[in-house]
Every structure is written in structure tokens, then in C-alpha cells.
Amino acid sequence: xxxxxxxxxxxxxxxxxxxxxxxxxxxxxxxxxxxxxxxxxxxxxxxxxxxxxxxxxxxxxxxxxxxxxxxxxxxxxxxxxxxxxxxxxxxxxxxxxxxxxxxxxxxxxxxxxxxxxxxxxxxxxxxxxxxxxxxxxxxxxxxxxxxxxxxxxxxxxxxxxxxxxxxxxxxxxxxxxxxxxxxxxxxxxxxxxxxxxxxxxxxxxxxxxxxxxxxxxxxxxxxxxxxxxxxxxxxxxxxxxxxxxxxxxxxxxxxxxxxxxxxxxxxxxxxxxxxxxxxxxxxxxxx
Amino acid sequence: xxxxxxxxxxxxxxxxxxxxxxxxxxxxxxxxxxxxxxxxxxxxxxxxxxxxxxxxxxxxxxxxxxxxxxxxxxxxxxxxxxxxxxxxxxxxxxxxxxxxxxxxxxxxxxxxxxxxxxxxxxxxxxxxxxxxxxxxxxxxxxxxxxxxxxxxxxxx
Numbered sequence: 001x002x003x004x005x006x007x008x009x010x011x012x013x014x015x016x017x018x019x020x021x022x023x024x025x026x027x028x029x030x031x032x033x034x035x036x037x038x039x040x041x042x043x044x045x046x047x048x049x050x051x052x053x054x055x056x057x058x059x060x061x062x063x064x065x066x067x068x069x070x071x072x073x074x075x076x077x078x079x080x081x082x083x084x085x086x087x088x089x090x091x092x093x094x095x096x097x098x099x100x101x102x103x104x105x106x107x108x109x110x111x112x113x114x115x116x117x118x119x120x121x122x123x124x125x126x127x128x129x130x131x132x133x134x135x136x137x138x139x140x141x142x143x144x145x146x147x148x149x150x151x152x153x154x155x156x157x158x159x160x161x162x163x164x165x166x167x168x169x170x171x172x173x174x175x176x177x178x179x180x181x182x183x184x185x186x187x188x189x190x191x192x193x194x195x196x197x198x199x200x201x202x203x204x205x206x207x208x209x210x211x212x213x214x215x216x217x218x219x220x221x222x223x224x225x226x227x228x229x230x231x232x233x234x235x236x237x238x239x240x241x242x243x244x245x246x247x248x249x250x251x252x253x254x255x256x257x258x259x260x261x262x263x264x265x266x267x268x269x270x271x272x273x274x275x276x277x278x279x280x281x282x283x284x285x286x287x
Numbered sequence: 288x289x290x291x292x293x294x295x296x297x298x299x300x301x302x303x304x305x306x307x308x309x310x311x312x313x314x315x316x317x318x319x320x321x322x323x324x325x326x327x328x329x330x331x332x333x334x335x336x337x338x339x340x341x342x343x344x345x346x347x348x349x350x351x352x353x354x355x356x357x358x359x360x361x362x363x364x365x366x367x368x369x370x371x372x373x374x375x376x377x378x379x380x381x382x383x384x385x386x387x388x389x390x391x392x393x394x395x396x397x398x399x400x401x402x403x404x405x406x407x408x409x410x411x412x413x414x415x416x417x418x419x420x421x422x423x424x425x426x427x428x429x430x431x432x433x434x435x436x437x438x439x440x441x442x443x
Contacts, residue, residue, distance in 0.1 A: 002307060004307070005305065005307055007306065034349060038330075038348045038349070038350070039329060039330055041307075042328070051306065051350075053352075103333070104414075104415060105333060105344050105345045106330065106345070106418060108339075108343055109344050109345075109348070109349065188331055
């Protein structure tokens, strides 16, 4: 499959990337790993006139710790997130999420920023971004802004990112007691249902929980009813099992496709919510 | 047209290409390296897997211009002085191929796997080739072939 013809340019800095995007007069798209846009271009669902390569911009990739927060550059490939010693120690849910994306070849090329900008309803990262309450950092002609994950994912392939902006990275406070559980589609490895759960607890009691769900509906959402059901409860398997039953009530529109019917997805949401919470609880108890 | 300069199997290859030319087609049609196969053409089957700067990648999902300045290894670059690479030998000895279509991609993925993890378990191997489909479904012999190569390296 051959895409329509386009001009290819390579950006040398963030400013250069934004200038090249502005110069394309709405006909340009960024490419980093290309694992969302190249398949779309081959199907001619996307036909940019200019492709601006941002993969080699210095400083746009990498995982850094800064004042108790962790910052991941937009052009960081999934493999580097999956194998990061810093994340494994402080925020293992992100290693698990990245390791669950696609397959080794996809993880060697695909990037965090690309996945977020694309806003695929079955992408893995959105669930964890929600559970970590991550801030998505972006830059554009009007300057920098940060959007909370809970406001970033707006609908099917729709995110809060203007056509003249670029995602530069994400920032979050690491959570050890968090985990990701996923039912994956066997060929593409996309999430049929994916749930990331993060627990904040002290003295055996859950202070608060954040749970992100991907794959089930048009975009990733927080499971607020489950979160409410967990707040103030004992950190135990019993509370988790009881709270996970509320998961279905949080889900309005459910996808149905050849991989899974609406009924099946709806049935799997509480199951994977419970599994993610159980794994997060195990991490909580191990300290 | 765009100028690319890509080191393929140790040799710098230059070319004038359309930006929309996929790396798989650059290898196959411009360089006549037809060992890299195109299977599904939708980033799933892994038959087109090559190494870019040492890491496995699906060459049907990368434009040749993106690999400009990179180091690319294809199945043709594995044998040394007429001696099969241990993975090629493993596929020979363990009957790791039936129709052979997926084989180059399987081997390139296995190279990346063994570079990261020289002593993989059976599960590690199966996860390492999760991005490669064998439509003959000959996975068991493929796993054995990769294990053979790992064992051979461990004996050295």
C-alpha cells in the first residue's frame, strides 16, 4: 500500500518543528515513530502534504526525575519506558503498560507522544495517564500549556491538542501501588479492555484511588464510581471485589467490533478492573 | 525526491527516493535485497522485520527517509564468510521453517531478542516473536530453533 505523495522535512528543534508546521498551512503532520500515522497514510485515511520528522529533536525523548515528579519526553519509544530502571522502581505501572503495547518491533519505534496525540480508543497509555493523573505538556504559537489527562481524552481519535500544537511530554508524581491489566486483541495486541489502577493508602486504609479505562468506549475514561466506592475502605481483596462491581455503571457508550461485542466488553470491564486493583494492592502490601 | 544514505549490512547505500517509499521497498526494489519479505503490509505480521540501529523494526511501517543515516541489518547481513549465523543454523537444524515466508522476519526478531536476553526461557522466546506470524503455524520448531542458537552461544 502506497501513501499519497508528500514532502518530508526534518525538524532540528522544537521551535523549528512549530515553524515548519506553521509553514505547512494546515497540511503538515508530525512523525516520530510513525506507528500510528504511517498505517493511516498507507490506507490513505490520512494524506498530509508535509511530514515533519521530530524523532531526532534533542531533548524530546528521555525519562527524567525532577523534584519528586517524573517527566517523559514525547519522542520516548515504548521500549525505553518498558525497560526504564527508574520507572520500574518508582512507577512500575508504566513499565507494564508500555510492555503491553503491540509487540517488540512496535515498541522499538512507537512513541508516547504519538500514541497520546493519535487518541486511539484502544491505546494502552491513556489508561495509565488517567490513573497517574498525568499532565500532558504541549507547545504552540500561543505558548506552553498543560492539560490534565482527565481532560485530554475527549472522544474517538479526539484529544485536546490543537492542529498547530506539539506534545512535548508528560509529567506525573510516581505511584508504586499501581498496576495495569489488559485483555488484548491477539493479532494487533490493541486493548479490547485495559484498566490501570492507582491506590493511595495509609495504615491499611485506601485514602483515594484513580482508575483509568481504555478500549471499552470511544475514549479512555476514569471509573469514578469505583474510585468513590474505594475511598476510605480497608485495603483488602474484599473491598476491591465489591468496588469493581461498580465498573459497569461508569461506562456509557461501549464499542462493538469484530474483536469483541458490546456485551463481551461490558462483561470484561469489571473483571479487568478487579485484576488491576488486585495487582495494585499486591504492590501496596509489598511496599 | 529526497537523498538518503543508509548503511545496509555494513555498506553505505545512497539513493534518490520519493519520501513515500517504504524502507521495505527500498531494500527489496532499490537494493535487490529480497530476503526482507512483505506479508500483511499492515504492521502486524513481522515478515518485513529488519534491524535499525540494532533494534528490530517493521520495515513496512517506516519510510526510507526516516532511516537516513541509520544502520540497517537485513537477513542477508547475518551470515559471515559463508558461515550461517547461529540462528540460521538453528532454523536449519530444528526444522524452523516450512514455507519459509516468515523466516527472515522471525530470525531478525530473534536476533534482537538474543541481544537483549542471551538465555531466554521458552516464554521469553514466545514473547520475543509476538510480532511475527507463521501462517504454517510452525511455532514450536521456531521456538526450538531460537533455543538452539541461544544454547550454542552459551556453550562458547
